[in-house]
Structure formats: structure tokens, C-alpha cells
Amino acid sequence: MNGQTVIILDLPGEAETMRLGEDLALALKVGDCLALSGDLGAGKSTLARALLRALADDDDLEVPSPTFTLVQSYDLRIPVAHFDLYRLGDASELDELGFDEALSNGICIVEWPEIAEDLLPDSRITLKLEHRGSGRVATITAPEERMKRIRRVLAIRDALTGWGYAGARRRYLTGDASVRAYETLRTADGRDFILMDWPRQPEGPPVLDGKPYPKVAHIAEDAYPFVAIAGYLREIGLAAPQVFNADYEQGILVIEDLGREGVLDESGRPIADRYRESVACLAFLHGHQVSQDIPVTDAHVHHIPDFDPTAMKMEARLLLDWHLPWKRGAQPSEEERQDYLAIWDGLIRELEGSERNLLLRDFHSPNIIWRPHESGVHRIGIIDFQDAMIGPTAYDLAAIVQDARADVPATLAEQMMVDYVTLRRSLSSPSSPFDEPAFLKAFSIMAAQRNCKLAGLWVRLKERDGKPGYMKHMPRTLRYLAAALRHEALAPLRDWCHKAGIDLPES
Known part of the structure; x- marks a missing residue:
């Protein structure tokens, strides 16, 4: 497949495999096909289970193996169809399982994708898990449009680790009509924070005097205004979130959780x-x-x-x-x-x-x-x-x-x-x-x-x-x-x- 990019990750133990699944839950969108490949015991089910539980925001969600049913469906924040093709009699049976409809309405996770590889979309995200010593290595291959989202969630994870939030539990909170999205963070010692995900955007077309709309209408394009106004509001005695960490270049902030x-x-x-x-x-x-x-x-x-x-x-x-x-x-x-x-x-x-x-x-x-x-x-x-x-x-x-x-x-x-x-x-x-x-x-x-x-x-x-x-x-x-x-x-x-x-x- 042309236009593919690759990421290789070391996963020293099961916790890191689960964390990758949880982070991918923040990157995947409707229309994504995640093809999970690897030998028996490589961690495919572990990763898929963590991904599904993160999407459900339910650590106790029952995630039965679809080995015998071939497909298991979940009505979550984004609908998910979990396919296991190991026992598929013929690749053509994939259509009978409702693959195309599931993909148009949500996300498809496919274990043993090799069995129906020619029928899977070229735009799929392929994640291969292989044993390496006592751990695993994950190789992710995807078109750049989708890989960009994966790189983003991994960059946020790296930033959190650098700020002392290694292993923090991340869950989707909300998006808005703008380019910002928000996650909840819970640290291992039970502290709660909000993560603001605000990636810089390319400059749009000019709408007036050679300037794009955000510059004419004074729409904030980075996190500096948020931090400035938050500080001012707190200074005069109002309740605005305290900003604990900020990467202005990447647009990643950890802020106070004021409640729901x-x-x-x-x-x-x-x-x-x-x-x-x-x-x-x-x-x-x-x-x-x-x-x-x-x-x-x-x-x-x-x-x-x-x-x-x-x-x-x-x-x-x-x-x-x-x-x-x-x-x-x-x-x-x-x-x-x-x-x-x-x-x-x-x-x-x-x-x-x-x-x-x-x-x-x-x-x-x-x-x-x-x-x-x-x-x-x-x-x-x-x-x-x-x-x-x-x-x-x-x-x-x-x-x-x-x-x-x-x-x-x-x-x-x-x-x-x-x-x-x-x-x-x-x-x-x-x-x-x-x-x-x-x-x-x-x-x-x-x-x-x-x-x-x-x-x-x-x-x-x-x-x-x-x-x-x-x-x-x-x-x-x-x-x-x-x-x-x-x-x-x-x-x-x-x-x-x-x-x-x-x-x-x-x-």
C-alpha cells in the first residue's frame, strides 16, 4: 500500500500493551479499521480488550472473545465491531458478517486480518505484535492521515510522562465545535486532572485583507491566551482552572478539574x-x-x-x-x-x-x-x-x-x-x-x-x-x-x- 508510514514501539509488559490500547481509543474515529496481527499469545486480545474498555469508560466491561461468534458488537461512544477471522471459512464470508456496514457506522477491530487481507480497506491501520524477550514490540503501519492521529496521542503520552504523570489513566471527555478536545486524567495515586488537546492548525484561506478568519475574528490559535486569562480570573477571585503544565508548541495542557x-x-x-x-x-x-x-x-x-x-x-x-x-x-x-x-x-x-x-x-x-x-x-x-x-x-x-x-x-x-x-x-x-x-x-x-x-x-x-x-x-x-x-x-x-x-x- 502506498503512502504508508510506520511507528515501532517497545512494550515491556502487559501494562504497556493495555496502555497502548487505551491510547488508541482516543485516536480512532468512525471509519477506521484496526487490523491486529501476531502469533497466539502476542497480546492482540489484551490490547483489544483495553481499547474497548477505554471507549466504554468501563474497566469491568465484559469483552468475550469473538473466536467462535466471529464478530462481537459494542454500542459505545463510537460503535465498535470486533472481528476474529481465525475460524472464517472463506474470506468472502466477511461481507455476510456485516463488515462494510459496521465500518460505515463505527470502528472495526480485526484479529487475524491475514485471512481476509484483500477484502480489508487499503486505509486500514495495521498493528503487528511480536514477542521480544519478556515483552513485545508493536509495529503500526497506516496512511499518514490516520497515523497523524496516532502520533498525536503518543506525543501526549510522552508529554505526560515527562511531567510526572507516567501511566495516568486517560479517557475521552469531550470535543467542541473547535479543534480542541479534552480528556480526563487520573494518576496512580487517585488525583484527577483535565488534559486539553489543542494542536496547532495550518493557516486557513484569506477572508479579508489577506488574513484568515481566526486572525480577523481574533480566535485564539495557541494556548497562551487561555493561560493568561485563567491566571487573571483566578487573581481577581473567580474560579477558573489552574494550569499545572503547558507545552505551548504542541498545544498540550494539564489543568485543574473543576467538576462535571x-x-x-x-x-x-x-x-x-x-x-x-x-x-x-x-x-x-x-x-x-x-x-x-x-x-x-x-x-x-x-x-x-x-x-x-x-x-x-x-x-x-x-x-x-x-x-x-x-x-x-x-x-x-x-x-x-x-x-x-x-x-x-x-x-x-x-x-x-x-x-x-x-x-x-x-x-x-x-x-x-x-x-x-x-x-x-x-x-x-x-x-x-x-x-x-x-x-x-x-x-x-x-x-x-x-x-x-x-x-x-x-x-x-x-x-x-x-x-x-x-x-x-x-x-x-x-x-x-x-x-x-x-x-x-x-x-x-x-x-x-x-x-x-x-x-x-x-x-x-x-x-x-x-x-x-x-x-x-x-x-x-x-x-x-x-x-x-x-x-x-x-x-x-x-x-x-x-x-x-x-x-x-x-x-
Whole structure:
């Protein structure tokens, strides 16, 4: 097979074989075929069992040998079909076992792949185990696209070992709409951490003035901003993760585990008290004036970018570039485009003089941890802030009051607004009063800007990135946009949306 690359690993004992299986569980994706070869007793079943238990996050998962059944299926985080072809009568019987369907829906682990080698995909990952002394050696061969993922999980393991976490138990925690992924770490002595996996990405195509989207919209591209903002939040008394280890070049961080409890109930509905506490936390944050330059290391100072007009318009353009073509099946006319951008020029001018300070950018339910055993603002754990900017503070309030991932009841949203304004008034001084009318106008403009961005982002995630699941948020986003457009300052945008045929709920 052409384009194959090879990795050779020493596995001194069974523990290392199991650990390789566990690490591979973090690398494999839907459509991967892992072909396990080696003599009897070489460790194929040991590795496969560790991989399956890691995917299940269940160390006691029953993993019977498929020697006699030929295939054993598992409904896990990623569905897995475990094949043992040792007793396969004829290679052609592989189709009858449902191999193609299993591969299209999940992962296939194949022991004794030599028996049906010609029928396995050329893109398979081949892992050969051979005895070497009292241990084993593993030879992994795969196309570069898949080997890149394997090298990544092995590089993370090497980094953890170098930081003193040798043998730590790694399990998948979550991914998000970005390039970051998260794992849980448990050390041999029972300490728990979170690993942030944030590989550097190649620079994308230019979208404005020769710059790619992340640079125009000020999206963090490495871990320095996260470490800087985490340190600042902790310094002023908020609960953000402590960063224990960071490899900025590779994008690997070990951070504090703030917990798993969120602000939604089991049905995905907001828990009112927790949302109100989140707003109190936000008011506390906005009552502290941040320095725009934060030292991170002896050689690096993070300059918090401004949420400038270019970035605001670039995000709002997602409605033009993605939502409208999806909705109508055709690109907007040049006149529509120019009118829309001119409206945003005017709305951004309306923000002049509004309060500006640190805004976290994504302060909503997925990024808030509830810490019931803490008190005050420490009950709110903040975990996503690497894209923080200096801009209208109203943006963050809009992000939580109009939570993109949950339906916030109108009565709760109104109470949150009252809570925030009341707290900001109490924290202000005669020399620096809280301008409520200006803030409420900025709130509506920022809510409209955020929801225009999201209405396009959900479509982009579906059509460009193959993540259609985010489209379930579209009806909520359009309801929030309609609510924001009720402010008199938003009348031009409301009229434009009506003419463009964007389906907004009636006010």
C-alpha cells in the first residue's frame, strides 16, 4: 500500500500493551479499521480488550472473545465491531458478517486480518505484535492521515510522562465545535486532572485583507491566551482552572478539574438559581478593570485583542455567507450584502461610549461548572475563555441570557437582567456610574450580532465541517435574534431580515 508510514514501539509488559490500547481509543474515529496481527499469545486480545474498555469508560466491561461468534458488537461512544477471522471459512464470508456496514457506522477491530487481507480497506491501520524477550514490540503501519492521529496521542503520552504523570489513566471527555478536545486524567495515586488537546492548525484561506478568519475574528490559535486569562480570573477571585503544565508548541495542557455538574437539569433546561449565580459572577467580573497586557511566561506577554468593528462585522457576515444561501438556495445580491454591512456599520457606531472591559465571548451553559460546595462567585466555574477580548461587556450578558444551547424562559431571562443591572449599580461609584440605558442598547446590539453569527455558524458547521447536529439550535437562535431586534436601535436590521426572507418568529 502506498503512502504508508510506520511507528515501532517497545512494550515491556502487559501494562504497556493495555496502555497502548487505551491510547488508541482516543485516536480512532468512525471509519477506521484496526487490523491486529501476531502469533497466539502476542497480546492482540489484551490490547483489544483495553481499547474497548477505554471507549466504554468501563474497566469491568465484559469483552468475550469473538473466536467462535466471529464478530462481537459494542454500542459505545463510537460503535465498535470486533472481528476474529481465525475460524472464517472463506474470506468472502466477511461481507455476510456485516463488515462494510459496521465500518460505515463505527470502528472495526480485526484479529487475524491475514485471512481476509484483500477484502480489508487499503486505509486500514495495521498493528503487528511480536514477542521480544519478556515483552513485545508493536509495529503500526497506516496512511499518514490516520497515523497523524496516532502520533498525536503518543506525543501526549510522552508529554505526560515527562511531567510526572507516567501511566495516568486517560479517557475521552469531550470535543467542541473547535479543534480542541479534552480528556480526563487520573494518576496512580487517585488525583484527577483535565488534559486539553489543542494542536496547532495550518493557516486557513484569506477572508479579508489577506488574513484568515481566526486572525480577523481574533480566535485564539495557541494556548497562551487561555493561560493568561485563567491566571487573571483566578487573581481577581473567580474560579477558573489552574494550569499545572503547558507545552505551548504542541498545544498540550494539564489543568485543574473543576467538576462535571453544570447549570442545566437532566432534561437540558436551565436551573434558575444557577443561571442567576452565573449572572452575579459576570457582574463581579465586569466590575474589575483588566489590564490588556498579561504576562504568561518570561518570554511571552498576551495582549488581549479588541472586539473591533472588523471582527464584529466578520462574525455578523456569517449570516450573509452561510445562513442566507442555505435558506434561499442562492447567494445574496450585492445590494443586499452592501445594505447589510452598512447597517452593521451604523449599529457598531451606536456602541461608541458603551462600557468596555474583558468579555469572555462564550459565557453560556456548556462552559459553566456548578460547584455546590463552594460559596459566592466561587460556585461558578469558568472553563472556556481563550477567545476573550476587550469589548462591550453587554456581549457576555447576552451570551448567558440568550443561551445558544438552552431555552431560557422569558421570566428567568428578565430576572437575570434585573439581577445584573442591580449588582452593577451597587458596584458602581458616583465617579463611575453604571449607565443602564446605554448598557441595554448595547445588550440588544450585541445579542443581535451574536445571533447573526450563530445563525451562520450552525450552517457552516453542517455544510463545511460535516457536523449537522448543531442545526438543532437554529430555531432557538432565530427566536433570540427576533427578541434582540425589538429594540428601536435595531429597526434597520429587523427590516432587512424581513425583506431578505429570514424566518423570524413574530414579536
